[in-house]
Amino acid sequence: MRKVPILFMALALGLTAGTAWAAGGYSEAQKSDLLYRLMNFAVFFGVLFWLLRKPVGKFFRDRREGIARNLDYLETQARNLEEQNAILNKEIANITAERDSILAQYEKMGRKEADRVIAEAKTAAENIVRKTQAAMDLEMKAARQALMVEIVRISTKAADEMLRNNINDDDQKRLNHEFMEQVRNLKSLN
Secondary structure, eight states: OOHHHHHHHHHHHHHHHHHHHHHOOOOHHHHHHHHHHHHHHHHHHHHHHHHHHHHHHHHHHHHHHHHHHHHHHHHHHHHHHHHHHHHHHHHHHHHHHHHHHHHHHHHHHHHHHHHHHHHHHHHHHHHHHHHHHHHHHHHHHHHHHHHHHHHHHHHHHHHHHHHHHHOOHHHHHHHHHHHHHHHHHHHHHO
C-alpha cells in the first residue's frame, strides 16, 4: 500500500522523461540535464515522503480520534439536554397551574380596584362637569358683554362714516331710528 504512491511517482517521471526524449530537437546535454533533474526530484520526493509519512499519518490519526471524541462528547451532551428538557416540560406544566391560580387572584383584585377607580372617576367627572358649566356661564356672560361693546363700537364707527360721506336729513333720521332699535334689542338680550 505504501509502495503505490512511489510507483505512481516513478511512472509519472518516466512518462515525462519519455515525452521529452520523444519530442526530439534537444541536445544530449539538455537531455542529460533533464534526466538529472528528474532523478533529483525523485530522490527529493522519496526523502520527503519517507520523512513526512509518520508525522502526517500521526496527524490524521490524531485528527480522526479527536473528531470521534468530540462526537462522543456531543452525543452525551445531547442525551443530557434531552433529560433536562423532559424535567423542564414537567416544571412548565406545574408553572401553568400556578400561573392560572395567580391570574385568578389578580383578576379578582383588579375588579375590586377597577370598581373603586370607576367610582372615583365618576365623582371627579361630576365635579369637572359642574365646574365647567359654571365657567361656561361666566364666559358666556363676558362674551355677551364684549359683543355688545363691539357692536356699539362698530355701529358708531359705521354711522360716523355714513354721516360723513353722503347722508342727508332723511337718512340721518332713519339711521338714528335704526340705531335706537339696535340699542333696545341689546338691552332686551340682558
